Amino acid sequence: MDLNQKFKDFVSSQDLYVPQLSVDCVIFGFHQNQLKVLLVKTAGVDIWALPGGFVEQNEGIDEAALHILKERTGLTDIYLEQFRTFGHVDRGNPEFMKDYLNNIGIEMPDNHWIFRRFISIGYYALVNFSLITPTPGEMTEASEWFDIKQLPQLAFDHNDIIEKALDTLKLMLDTRLNTMDRWAASLLPETFTMIDLQNLFETILETTFHRNNFHRKMVSLELLEKLEKKFTGASNRAPYLYRFKSRIADLT
Amino acid sequence: MDLNQKFKDFVSSQDLYVPQLSVDCVIFGFHQNQLKVLLVKTAGVDIWALPGGFVEQNEGIDEAALHILKERTGLTDIYLEQFRTFGHVDRGNPEFMKDYLNNIGIEMPDNHWIFRRFISIGYYALVNFSLITPTPGEMTEASEWFDIKQLPQLAFDHNDIIEKALDTLKLMLDTRLNTMDRWAASLLPETFTMIDLQNLFETILETTFHRNNFHRKMVSLELLEKLEKKFTGASNRAPYLYRFKSRIADLT
DNA sequence: TCAAAAGTGTTAAATGTACACCCATGG
DNA sequence: CCATGGGTGTACATTTAACACTTTTGA
Secondary structure: OOHHHHHHHHHHOOOOEEEEEEEEEEEEEEEOOEEEEEEEEEOOOOOEEOOEEEEEOOOOHHHHHHHHHHHHHOOOOOEEEEEEEEOOOOOOOOHHHHHHHHHOOOOOOOOOHHHOOOEEEEEEEEOOHHHOOOOOOOOEEEEEEEEOOOOOOEOOOHHHHHHHHHHHHHHHHHHOHHHHHHHHHHHOOOOEEHHHHHHHHHHHHOOOOOHHHHHHHHHHOOOEEEEEEOOOOOOOOOOEEEEEHHHHHHHO | OOHHHHHHHHHHOOOOEEEEEEEEEEEEEEEOOEEEEEEEEEOOOOOEEOOEEEEEOOOOHHHHHHHHHHHHHOOOOOEEEEEEEEOOOOOOOOHHHHHHHHHOOOOOOOOOHHHOOOEEEEEEEEOOHHHOOOOOOOOEEEEEEEEOOOOOOEOOOHHHHHHHHHHHHHHHHHHOHHHHHHHHHHHOOOOEEHHHHHHHHHHHHOOOOOHHHHHHHHHHOOOEEEEEEOOOOOOOOOOEEEEEHHHHHHHO
């Protein structure tokens, strides 16, 4: 069933989705030493927003988030974590929904819940940048990666949501180094150099580390497997490539 | 407007609350070296549950949580933190609401949202045990402190919710020592001994610390003010009393 | 004066931080 | 053979962990 059809079902059945509830996903990617966020521009509304959606009556909220990610990225098996629910009374701009529905040619009664304040459950996802080609979906006219340092003004309180997602991500980097193979692997290609890994940490945490200390720390976790050297063509020593040990299990 | 009246308004107006959404509060207290949770038993339903409530259309979710805490504890100005939202498809037991509404003499149509799966936003609160006398409210026949180690079987997925709240609390203790004066103060009386503080940490984190190392660590944070000695009557050296420096500002 | 419990000091291990040096690579 | 940048070793500082000793209190 396509999304447009689902939307139209609002009129005949109010029972498809949980009213006034939505899920918003902050999809993080890492590319050229920049932390990126995937944003979408909804058809007929000239403002960028987080990819989001509603929760069906017969699905859990985690499943709803996975659905949205599947739609936007084509990927399943994504690193996904709920981080906070947003429900201030003044978080919505009701014009958004009016413009949007108007544009796709759907009429809804003024008192429908779609025009009310939404409670939105925030999830963040970590994905491999190079595996995703942002392509407009059925409901969106555009889909693009944005540098987290250069975000436009977003719909609703989505700027706040991203900020909170980033805070949570930073906290995880600091406190869950020992499970790095589960989340760092999601942001990096299968093989990478030690410098790549360091850049990832430095970019997200907005700090710098001493090369050798970082190197030793990572090796001491015993999560990495050293592979052959990577010859870049540059006139300097070739770095080793690494891979997370847990990846080997994934491949079998 | 009393709660019972509010409930009756469901019938005439479906617009008072956000449908299918609730807020559940895990209220932590500390007493006799035990971490306690305040639970309520709803009139006519023979099962303990977390104190919770609905979100009014014209209030934010944080405000809703504060309302619930005010109702249950009489306290305002409580340390409160949102930790997770629960929304599995099978989290509810529909019989609960039927029994409950039946008992308080309210009839609702079978297809009303009150009988559906709820999405529940979890908050945890830290309160001073001795300031609260659990008293049954209008909607509850009982209200009691339970040792976190000896919880009964609870309604819905409330056992899971408490477990997750405790996990989050532990994580905070580990990672936010420097803001201890904001949360530890909520669980302790205004003045306390160093051993009291140590017991609090050890109970929640389920570990033990060396007395002197703990002492030095706490002093080094410069959040504590040493007061006069506390003579307990025991035949040993009297411990000093301490108070969080930030408390002084509170008193002015 | 003794046991109990609190306060304080000292040392060793572990960890974190900074710097120095060595090695491979292509021009 | 030189500049560049990655790999590795070592010394120092800081933090953490463990233990020993001293002080105060009421019996």
